[in-house]
Amino acid sequence: MKIKVNKEKCSGCHLCEMVCSLFHLGIINSGRSAIHIKKDDLDTSLNTPLLCRQCREMKCLDGEEGGRHQEKKKFIWSYKRAKRCPFDALTILGGNAYHCDLCLGNPQCIKVCTPGALTLSK
Amino acid sequence: MVLSRKIAYINLSDASVRISPVPSDLRRKFLGGRGINMHLLSKVYSQELDPFSPENPLIFGAGLLTGTIGFGSRVNITAKSPESGHLGDSNMGGDFGAELVKAGFGHLVITGKSRRPVYLMVKNKQIEIRDAGTWKELDTVETQRAIRQALRDEKIQIACIGPAGENLVRYAAIRTGLKNSAGRTGMGAVMGSKNLKAVAVRGTLDITISDPNNCLKAYRLQLKKLMETKWVQALGKYGTPLLFQYANAMGFLSIRNNQSTSIGDQGYALEAEALEPYSTGMLSCFGCPAHCRHRYSLTEGRYKGTKGEGPEYASIGSLGTKLGNLDLENIIYATELCNRYGMDTISTGSYIAWAMELYQRGIIDRGMTETPLHWGDGKAILQLIHRIAHRKGFGSILAEGAFAKKIFKELSRDYLLDIKNFPIEMTDERLPKSFALGMATSTRGACHMRSRPSLDVLGLPEEVLKKIYGGPVSSQFSSYSGKGRMVWWHELLNAVCDSLGFCRFLTVFSSPHAPQYQQFSKLIGLSTGLAMTPRELKIIGERIYTLERMMLVRDGISRKDDTLPKRYFETPIPAGPAKGEVISSEGFDGMLDEYYRLHGWDKNGIPKRESLKKLGLSG
Numbered sequence: 001m002k003i004k005v006n007k008e009k010c011s012g013c014h015l016c017e018m019v020c021s022l023f024h025l026g027i028i029n030s031g032r033s034a035i036h037i038k039k040d041d042l043d044t045s046l047n048t049p050l051l052c053r054q055c056r057e058m059k060c061l062d063g064e065e066g067g068r069h070q071e072k073k074k075f076i077w078s079y080k081r082a083k084r085c086p087f088d089a090l091t092i093l094g095g096n097a098y099h100c101d102l103c104l105g106n107p108q109c110i111k112v113c114t115p116g117a118l119t120l121s122k
Numbered sequence: 123m124v125l126s127r128k129i130a131y132i133n134l135s136d137a138s139v140r141i142s143p144v145p146s147d148l149r150r151k152f153l154g155g156r157g158i159n160m161h162l163l164s165k166v167y168s169q170e171l172d173p174f175s176p177e178n179p180l181i182f183g184a185g186l187l188t189g190t191i192g193f194g195s196r197v198n199i200t201a202k203s204p205e206s207g208h209l210g211d212s213n214m215g216g217d218f219g220a221e222l223v224k225a226g227f228g229h230l231v232i233t234g235k236s237r238r239p240v241y242l243m244v245k246n247k248q249i250e251i252r253d254a255g256t257w258k259e260l261d262t263v264e265t266q267r268a269i270r271q272a273l274r275d276e277k278i279q280i281a282c283i284g285p286a287g288e289n290l291v292r293y294a295a296i297r298t299g300l301k302n303s304a305g306r307t308g309m310g311a312v313m314g315s316k317n318l319k320a321v322a323v324r325g326t327l328d329i330t331i332s333d334p335n336n337c338l339k340a341y342r343l344q345l346k347k348l349m350e351t352k353w354v355q356a357l358g359k360y361g362t363p364l365l366f367q368y369a370n371a372m373g374f375l376s377i378r379n380n381q382s383t384s385i386g387d388q389g390y391a392l393e394a395e396a397l398e399p400y401s402t403g404m405l406s407c408f409g410c411p412a413h414c415r416h417r418y419s420l421t422e423g424r425y426k427g428t429k430g431e432g433p434e435y436a437s438i439g440s441l442g443t444k445l446g447n448l449d450l451e452n453i454i455y456a457t458e459l460c461n462r463y464g465m466d467t468i469s470t471g472s473y474i475a476w477a478m479e480l481y482q483r484g485i486i487d488r489g490m491t492e493t494p495l496h497w498g499d500g501k502a503i504l505q506l507i508h509r510i511a512h513r514k515g516f517g518s519i520l521a522e523g524a525f526a527k528k529i530f531k532e533l534s535r536d537y538l539l540d541i542k543n544f545p546i547e548m549t550d551e552r553l554p555k556s557f558a559l560g561m562a563t564s565t566r567g568a569c570h571m572r573s574r575p576s577l578d579v580l581g582l583p584e585e586v587l588k589k590i591y592g593g594p595v596s597s598q599f600s601s602y603s604g605k606g607r608m609v610w611w612h613e614l615l616n617a618v619c620d621s622l623g624f625c626r627f628l629t630v631f632s633s634p635h636a637p638q639y640q641q642f643s644k645l646i647g648l649s650t651g652l653a654m655t656p657r658e659l660k661i662i663g664e665r666i667y668t669l670e671r672m673m674l675v676r677d678g679i680s681r682k683d684d685t686l687p688k689r690y691f692e693t694p695i696p697a698g699p700a701k702g703e704v705i706s707s708e709g710f711d712g713m714l715d716e717y718y719r720l721h722g723w724d725k726n727g728i729p730k731r732e733s734l735k736k737l738g739l740s741g
């Protein structure tokens with residue numbers, strides 16, 4: 001399961017970021033959400049939602065011991081893993097990175113993405 | 123954290139910054155945004171206060187729920203207006219408001235005047251005043267780019283002025299992003315008078331939510347209901363230009379400075395569908411599910427290479443039909459110029475329309491205007507925009523807005539359609555009577571958005587209207603009956619909406635099913651922990667509106683000023699779908715009486731002593 005992104009449709013509303021942090025941390029902070037919108041609001045280029053692609057081969061965990069399966073279910077990661085992500089997909093704030101745990105099976109972001117830029121793909 | 127946001131008092135004369143908490147009783151009385159702004163302004167507002175003086179405070183206020191999940195994340199900018207000489211207030215979308223609260227601030231109160239151009243850097247509870255000398259004369263988009271580049275941070279949000287604000291054009295705007303503007307009432311000119319080029323904000327603080335789980339649940343339910351309304355679905359697809367078609371079909375559009383009110387089939391050229399070929403997608407402001415804003419690109423033709431956002435209905439009307447201009451590409455370009463210079467598109471169009479009618483009637487001539495001013499002359503319009511922004515020649519006269527009456531002499535007065543020294547917009551209100559009253563009573567001068575009473579155009583049964591408004595309201599929008607009640611009701615709701623940071627489009631605006639007090643009350647409680655009943659919220663709306671009225675009363679404003687341009691009373695609409703519509707003094711006075719009574723103001727429009735006491739506004 002992963003969140004599929006259609007950036008053509010993203011309106012740049014940031015609602016996904018807000019609910020992601022709210023669901024996991026009980027606060028709202030775009031900088032502490034697993035999804036973040038790359039947006040140049042002074043240009044007319046597209047907005048790009050970025051988040052973990054749930055890769056089979058997890059480059060982010062290179063050199064680490066232990067169960068991938070367990071790590072996939074965690075939301076707060078070390079920023080070091082984010083640095084290893086080939087897609088720069090994770091949000092970093094302070095020493096932490098924020099990783100999409102798919103809300104443990106009940107993804108929140110897709111429910112508020114009104115233009116349908118985010119969908120669930122099995 | 124929502125309730126611990128601070129107010130910062132910044133004095134640019136002595137470069138001092140004082141940060142203080144928002145007292146909890148102030149929150150309970152005024153919420154945030156426009157409400158608290160009005161409280162802060164009212165402390166210093168007087169008839170003598172010169173809008174361009176260092177003492178005039180320029181107040182930024184984020185709504186109570188700005189930055190949380192709700193229905194928008196807007197900010198109000200408030201000061202005494204150099205455009206009208208009365209109350210100034212303008213509301214702006216984009217991402218600036220949310221960033222301000224992430225930095226820990228709800229309100230910035232800026233007074234004084236800097237000797238050199240400066241900007242404010244607001245970051246995580248800190249505020250610095252910094253030199254902005256090198257950015258002088260940059261347009262509003264260049265300014266934002268320059269600041270982001272200099273500080274190497276693409277996430278900084280910036281509210282700034284362009285050349286129009288620096289040159290004290292009386293209707294200069296404050297701008298953020300490509301298009302968002304605190305457009306009306308000249309807040310950009312106040313900013314320019316303080317030598318303040320920009321306010322840059324960046325925040326990474328958490329916004330704590332009182333009851334996260336239930337807040338999320340309640341929000342999702344409200345969101346679902348809102349997204350099911352036809353209005354928001356259409357808005358998300360076409361944006362505000364969809365309203366153009368309607369106004370043209372019904373006959374309440376301004377054509378050639380309101381000499382007529384519909385262009386019939388010629389309107390196709392400016393309708394929402396005509397914009398489609400230029401559109402490259404739809405955008406949202408921070409936290410908004412509706413995505414009503416076009417992003418466009420002109421890839422060929424005279425204005426090839428122009429890219430931006432918009433144009434909105436208000437700009438299409440003001441820089442288009444109001445000027446007899448039906449060239450959509452020219453309108454898009456003219457809008458972009460105004461945005462770049464940082465100048466309100468509505469006012470710019472209105473003053474040019476005034477000049478064009480004076481020219482048509484021979485009241486002014488080329489001796490003054492330098493070039494011919496014919497209706498629909500796109501080239502002349504663009505040239506005037508440049509000249510106004512730089513205050514060159516005739517442009518400098520028009521940069522004075524309604525104050526140019528002094529220069530144009532007596533005969534010119536009736537051709538500026540203004541209310542309280544502030545020009546009416548892209549519409550003509552001789553047909554929709556609720557709108558007519560709303561324009562006349564708006565606390566910032568002619569403005570359809572103060573009340574925007576439009577549920578009577580939906581053809582709802584009168585029982586439904588009665589239930590919503592708490593009293594009888596006619597479902598005929600050309601009728602006067604109950605329209606005082608309607609305007610009063612929407613004024614209150616919108617004052618609350620602006621104080622929460624919500625967008626009017628997402629509340630009861632064009633759909634009775636959109637969120638209002640009940641839903642607001644729920645979100646406020648779950649987000650902030652403040653328990654406020656729908657009834658209490660409505661009283662807050664009355665408190666804010668009456669406080670605004672009290673400032674106008676200090677200017678000597680009363681019933682005599684709550685009126686409409688002469689043309690509305692004297693000249694029936696000559697042709698088109700609204701042919702023959704005119705405002706009768708009797709009908710108008712009846713609406714006004716009902717309106718004052720509901721507000722608790724006397725027959726002369728002055729808030730009664732006991733009303734002030736009830737609202738906690740006396741003394």
Ligand code: SF4
Pocket residue numbers: 009010011012013014015016017037047049109112113114115116117118
């Ligand atoms: S919720 Fe959807 S439209 Fe809004 S920013 Fe996220 S991905 Fe884009």
Ligand code: SF4
Pocket residue numbers: 003019020023033034035051099100101102103106107108109110
């Ligand atoms: S699925 Fe859940 S964790 Fe992943 S980005 Fe969406 S809200 Fe965040």
